[in-house]
Amino acid sequence: MTERTTPFNAARWRRRLRVALGDEPADLVLAGGTIVDVLAGDTYAADVAIADGTIAGIGDYPRAAGRIDVSGQWVAPSFIDAHMHTESALVWLPEFARAVVPRGTGAVVTDPHEIANIAGLPGLEAMREAARGLPLGIFFTVPSCVPASPWESPGAEFGPDEIATMLAWPECVGLGELMNFPGVLAGDDDIAAKLAISDQTRRDGHGPGLRGAALQAYTGSGPSSDHESATLEEALEKLRAGQMVMIREGSSARNLDALVPLITDNTYPRCCFCSDDRDIHSLLHTGHMDAIVRQAIAMGLDPVRAIRLATWNGADYWRLGGWGAVAPGYRANLVILDDLRNVEVAMTLFEGRVVARDGAMVEGAITEAATIPGTLRDTVHLAELGVDALRLAPGAARQAVGVIPGEIATRLLDVEPEIRDGEAIAAPERDLLKLVCVERHHGTGRVGVGYVQGFGLKRGALASSIAHDAHNIVAVGADDRDILRAVSTVAASGGGLAVVADGEVVAATPLPIAGILSDQPLAQAAAGVGAVEEAAKALGSQLPSPFGLLAFLALSVIPEARVTDRGFVRVG
Numbered sequence: 011m012t013e014r015t016t017p018f019n020a021a022r023w024r025r026r027l028r029v030a031l032g033d034e035p036a037d038l039v040l041a042g043g044t045i046v047d048v049l050a051g052d053t054y055a056a057d058v059a060i061a062d063g064t065i066a067g068i069g070d071y072p073r074a075a076g077r078i079d080v081s082g083q084w085v086a087p088s089f090i091d092a093h094m095h096t097e098s099a100l101v102w103l104p105e106f107a108r109a110v111v112p113r114g115t116g117a118v119v120t121d122p123h124e125i126a127n128i129a130g131l132p133g134l135e136a137m138r139e140a141a142r143g144l145p146l147g148i149f150f151t152v153p154s155c156v157p158a159s160p161w162e163s164p165g166a167e168f169g170p171d172e173i174a175t176m177l178a179w180p181e182c183v184g185l186g187e188l189m190n191f192p193g194v195l196a197g198d199d200d201i202a203a204k205l206a207i208s209d210q211t212r213r214d215g216h217g218p219g220l221r222g223a224a225l226q227a228y229t230g231s232g233p234s235s236d237h238e239s240a241t242l243e244e245a246l247e248k249l250r251a252g253q254m255v256m257i258r259e260g261s262s263a264r265n266l267d268a269l270v271p272l273i274t275d276n277t278y279p280r281c282c283f284c285s286d287d288r289d290i291h292s293l294l295h296t297g298h299m300d301a302i303v304r305q306a307i308a309m310g311l312d313p314v315r316a317i318r319l320a321t322w323n324g325a326d327y328w329r330l331g332g333w334g335a336v337a338p339g340y341r342a343n344l345v346i347l348d349d350l351r352n353v354e355v356a357m358t359l360f361e362g363r364v365v366a367r368d369g370a371m372v373e374g375a376i377t378e379a380a381t382i383p384g385t386l387r388d389t390v391h392l393a394e395l396g397v398d399a400l401r402l403a404p405g406a407a408r409q410a411v412g413v414i415p416g417e418i419a420t421r422l423l424d425v426e427p428e429i430r431d432g433e434a435i436a437a438p439e440r441d442l443l444k445l446v447c448v449e450r451h452h453g454t455g456r457v458g459v460g461y462v463q464g465f466g467l468k469r470g471a472l473a474s475s476i477a478h479d480a481h482n483i484v485a486v487g488a489d490d491r492d493i494l495r496a497v498s499t500v501a502a503s504g505g506g507l508a509v510v511a512d513g514e515v516v517a518a519t520p521l522p523i524a525g526i527l528s529d530q531p532l533a534q535a536a537a538g539v540g541a542v543e544e545a546a547k548a549l550g551s552q553l554p555s556p557f558g559l560l561a562f563l564a565l566s567v568i569p570e571a572r573v574t575d576r577g578f579v580r581v582g
Contacts, residue, residue, distance in 0.1 A: 012117075012147045012181040015331035016341065022062045029059055030067035030338060036074040037061050038362055043080035043346070045336050048087060048318035053350075058085055060342040063361035067338050078357075078364070084347040086317050087334050088116025088358055089299035091285050092324030093187070093214065093237045093256050096137075096148075097124035097526055098287035100476070100539055103140040103148065104376050105532045109293040110146070111375075112366035113300045114345035114355040117147030119328055121186035121214065123168075126153040127479050128389055128451070128524045130166030134176060136383035141181075145358075145365035145375050147343065149328065151186035151214050152176045154204050155479070158189050161566040161579045162480035165389060165451035170203045177208065183328045184212030188233050189479070189567040191217050192582075195227055205232055212328060215253060218419055219244065219569050219582065225251055235327065237284050240265055240417055245272050249280055254327045256284040257319070259302045261292045262558040263418045266302065270309045278315055282323035289558060290532070291539045304353040313350050386524040390475060392448065392483070392501040393455030400446055400490045402427075402459045406578065407434035411445055411563060411571040413464030415553055418562040422570040422580055423463055434461070438468050438488040438550075446493055447564045448483040449575040450475060450501065450525070460571075460578040462486055462563065468550030470511030471496045472542075474557055475525040477564040482575045484564045507538075507557055509545040517545035 028034035036059035044053050045068060059071040096118065099106045110118070125133040134150075141148040156168035176182055185208035188194055193201045205213070215233030217225065221244060229251040237256035239245035245255050249272070257273075259266040263286060273281050283302045297304070299320045306316040325334030332341045342362035348354040358366040365375040404427050412421030428437035436444045445462035449455070471487025473496030483500055487493040492510045499508040499515055505525025508518040519538030521528055528535035539557075546556035553559050564574045569582035 026066040039074035043085040046086035060362040087321040091118040093284035116343035123153035127164035145360040164480040187216035402434040410461035460573040466551040475505035
């Protein structure tokens with residue numbers, strides 16, 4: 011089980027003393043490398059002696075049961091993702107670990123509100139069980155906003171009783187992102203109950219665009235971190251309000267370019283890196299935290315400081331004792347780099363064992379297969395749906411969701427609808443498409459329809475059962491019948507992603523675990539996601555990740571406009 015701190019064990023303590031003093035051989039010595047010291051902010055040459063999964067000492071250690079020569083390489087703490095949702099990788103936890111551990115990731119702090127929206131506490135208990143025994147520290151924050159707002163219809167609710175139960179888990183580090191910032195600012199009774207239950211714990215924030223008095227009120231309510239800053243000015247104001255600024259670089263929301271200038275000699279202790287949402291294709295082909303650190307260094311950030319933002323700072327914020335540094339008494343969760351500036355990962359160690367080498371897991375490091383938990387089967391329940399359900403009245407079509415490439419925030423646009431036979435239709439030549447959200451948990455038949463601009467499809471349709479946070483089926487398209495075919499394709503496979511053009515399914519990948527995760531091995535799951543993304547781009551979209559962005563267009567707590575199963579929503 012992942013724990014925030016290592017329980018004291020007198021026998022192991024005394025053994026570490028003997029190893030540190032040179033009176034007893036270490037279990038393993040990493041010999042001849044250069045230590046990346048994120049605490050002192052420099053590098054130096056030394057051996058690392060490991061005993062019982064913990065760093066016993068750093069210096070000259072010739073005695074060891076095992077010895078790995080890391081001469082010419084760099085020894086750094088393994089990376090920590092300070093805020094993410096593992097579900098966004100689209101694979102079950104064992105396969106997620108296979109993707110990120112070879113990239114040097116040693117721990118993640120995940121808010122599992124995607125599964126919570128679908129399956130409630132039983133779904134999260136299944137996640138907890140799947141995390142056991144993995145060579146990856148998996149820490150949870152407790153979902154605080156299920157549903158995210160009254161404008162969404164999830165499969166389950168997660169109230170104060172469930173929050174209290176989960177907060178008692180030793181691997182829980184605090185309350186998850188408080189996305190319902192309007193509820194916070196209104197002094198909502200439900201929010202008050204959740205704040206009371208989570209008193210004395212960390213509370214993760216989520217305040218996109220919050221500035222001025224609203225930010226002061228929100229931060230004063232308890233959220234002491236934020237990962238939603240899109241501009242330097244916003245991030246600086248949040249930092250001054252006392253928040254840990256988590257600089258996000260995900261598959262859809264990419265804020266690193268805008269926010270790296272925030273990191274100075276004065277501010278760097280209050281900044282850290284996170285991915286928030288990265289799909290499996292991005293993880294395999296671009297990377298995880300290693301990619302963020304690499305990009306930050308390429309932008310001019312000092313390598314040691316960049317690594318600190320991906321290790322110690324996040325561990326310190328979340329109070330993960332013994333994580334995030336190369337120092338005596340810390341867990342031997344380490345990464346060996348061939349190149350410091352290019353962040354080339356040669357090996358990953360977890361609790362003193364080499365668990366990944368040369369970009370692949372070591373045989374036997376993960377034994378569990380990516381099986382589907384029974385509590386997460388058969389979660390798509392769609393009412394019978396006809397093309398009439400996709401009609402859009404002209405009077406309701408004078409505003410559109412405006413897509414912003416590289417961001418999950420949108421604009422509320424005034425548009426002139428395209429009218430045919432008394433109804434508003436898609437006009438791909440004007441980049442005016444239909445955005446549809448279909449309730450899929452309880453078979454209500456509820457459908458929300460609106461316009462979206464900026465998605466870029468020239469023809470066809472996309473549909474996805476990944477639709478943060480309620481995870482109904484969201485679709486975008488230039489033709490109603492293609493939209494309907496895409497939605498039905500997703501439903502028939504128990505959830506998934508589908509691309510349709512001219513009435514034919516061009517590409518599809520099933521996601522039968524809760525309707526949002528693949529049950530396939532890592533490489534096969536990544537290939538399926540890559541295929542639908544490429545098929546979407548072939549229909550004209552120039553977005554970096556069409557499905558990645560589509561997944562956020564029903565999220566009713568991100569400004570300025572969305573379409574949920576309850577209709578067109580103006581946010582903020």
